[in-house]
Amino acid sequence: MTADIKQQIISMVGPDLEQVEAALEENLSPNLELVREIASHLLFAGGKRLRPLLMIHAARMCGYATGEEILFSTIFEYLHAATLLHDDVVDGADMRRGKPAAHTRWDAPKVVLTGDFLLARALNVAARTGSPKVISVIARITQEMSQGEIDQLENKGRPDLTEDEYNRIIERKTAVLIQGACRSGAIVANAPEKKETALTDYGYHLGMAFQMADDLLDYTATAEELGKNPGADIREGKLTLPLIHSLANAGPADREWILSVIQDSEFDPDRFAGLRDKISDLGGIAYTEKRAVRHVETAIKALSAFEDSPSKTLLSLIADYSIQRKV
Amino acid sequence: MTADIKQQIISMVGPDLEQVEAALEENLSPNLELVREIASHLLFAGGKRLRPLLMIHAARMCGYATGEEILFSTIFEYLHAATLLHDDVVDGADMRRGKPAAHTRWDAPKVVLTGDFLLARALNVAARTGSPKVISVIARITQEMSQGEIDQLENKGRPDLTEDEYNRIIERKTAVLIQGACRSGAIVANAPEKKETALTDYGYHLGMAFQMADDLLDYTATAEELGKNPGADIREGKLTLPLIHSLANAGPADREWILSVIQDSEFDPDRFAGLRDKISDLGGIAYTEKRAVRHVETAIKALSAFEDSPSKTLLSLIADYSIQRKV
Secondary structure (H helix, E strand, O other): OHHHHHHHHHHHHHHHHHHHHHHHHHOOOOOOHHHHHHHHHHHOOOOOOHHHHHHHHHHHHOOOOOOOHHHHHHHHHHHHHHHHHHHHHHHOOOEEOOEEOHHHHOOHHHHHHHHHHHHHHHHHHHHHOOOHHHHHHHHHHHHHHHHHHHHHHHHOOOOOOOHHHHHHHHHHHHHHHHHHHHHHHHHHOOOOHHHHHHHHHHHHHHHHHHHHHHHHHHHHOOHHHHOOOOOHHHHOOOOOHHHHHHHHHOOHHHHHHHHHHHOOOOOOHHHHHHHHHHHHHOOHHHHHHHHHHHHHHHHHHHHHHOOOOHHHHHHHHHHHHHOOOOO | OHHHHHHHHHHHHHHHHHHHHHHHHHOOOOOOHHHHHHHHHHHOOOOOOHHHHHHHHHHHHOOOOOOOHHHHHHHHHHHHHHHHHHHHHHHOOOEEOOEEOHHHHOOHHHHHHHHHHHHHHHHHHHHHOOOHHHHHHHHHHHHHHHHHHHHHHHHOOOOOOOHHHHHHHHHHHHHHHHHHHHHHHHHHOOOOHHHHHHHHHHHHHHHHHHHHHHHHHHHHOOHHHHOOOOOHHHHOOOOOHHHHHHHHHOOHHHHHHHHHHHHOOOOOHHHHHHHHHHHHHOOHHHHHHHHHHHHHHHHHHHHHHOOOOHHHHHHHHHHHHHOOOOO
């Protein structure tokens, strides 16, 4: 079933993907081989191009067809890559997309500067839209994401993080960018407000579902599926919904045991396996799945503002896939 | 003489400065006390507000008088502060404006993220201009500055840096931002192309002079005047014009001695004092002064495109002051 959706999506976006890849390469300044190398590590390492594809098909669903949507869509991959680079430095994460995080292969200063460069590229392409509204959306994205990163850093390891706080964190970390990509599609297409709002809603709920699915994978997927060791969130002091919900539901003994595992400075794979089982028993997995499914349903409902079209079908499939994927 | 110019400038910009300070504070999100604290360390530590003042008076010289120039001018201080924060992490510099660099008091991740936040603030204010042209200018600034930083990092310690390469480095590091501030003043004022070009030229040459004067101070000022130990550039592996010119003019023995000093991993204050004298003897100081004076003259000449006005007088004074200042 999942493989089917994935195949269906791939067959629908194949030609776009090739053009996006070409545009992403073309916009990296040719006189900076080092930047290219550092950015390529992340930008050309088999990412899903989710954000560019969303922007492209949001625009097309609103009747946009100048071909420039390919160029404009790179904004959101550059922003995404810039954030990941700075995240790598901030988190000290050692694996990203199955490869060593950039700062473990290159030094932190260069990674910071390459992130700045990609952000600048994003801004350059954004300026080419000539749309103050797109710029405002991107300004909001950068602001929310940086505030979110700071909040997350400050909340690191806090065992009393609430579900509301978690929702705000993942909104800023993931949903705002995906939402902005979808909304910008409507803006460049000069869509009526109703459609812009629908795409804004779609993007928000897709982003929330997407991050929840990601957070679930850290407790349910294998190292091979993830491309990194599971339990990374806990090692980095990040409490996510499966754990937050389990803690809220746990009796005193379970609670104390869970806290002892997550606050242990040594990461013990066996205890982590026990934690997985415990979180499953306490309903943390099922609850997170339920919340993610609800977001997907709301996202798909938002698409009802649009006539049927191949792009609408694609956005609907992507929403379904967001919570069924294994990577 | 220098003190006179400084007093004259201060008396002319007093009321603007207060408004700029208030706008800078107001635009920092109130719910992020930590960001405020880290940014304040740099943003509210007695900077000269050169870039905002240039933008404000460039706009006024072009007849702009909505009052919004105060808000818009904060863009260039936020950009400047964001760059300084990332620089601090990249350089590992230990002093900035006479105070410890941010990353020595807070950890690098938070400094990186605060830099990102300030960049996002700059972008937010820029979006409020509603001018795609201002956005393009800012996109170019961010791109040139990040490329410049990367180039500088790659050229670190290279003893064969040429004067042309140096010019390109300081253009990107300093002149592009100052130029962009001046040009944006013309853009928001909707000035005719001739005036926009004149302000673009003024800003470029002022920026070049400003950075050359800065690079001179590292060889001519005392630690007290600088607010940091002189010789910082050499300790950070940065070759600047006084040294580049001296190396080009030196005989084999002098050249060998200079290289031994700058490549010494231990910084020796006595040898640095000797280096100062040598650079003076070899004409490096006088040559750099001459180049800086030439840039100031060209900057002031560009102002001839404008009728006399208090703002024009101010911009002219700032150009004179740029190479006479002691800090």
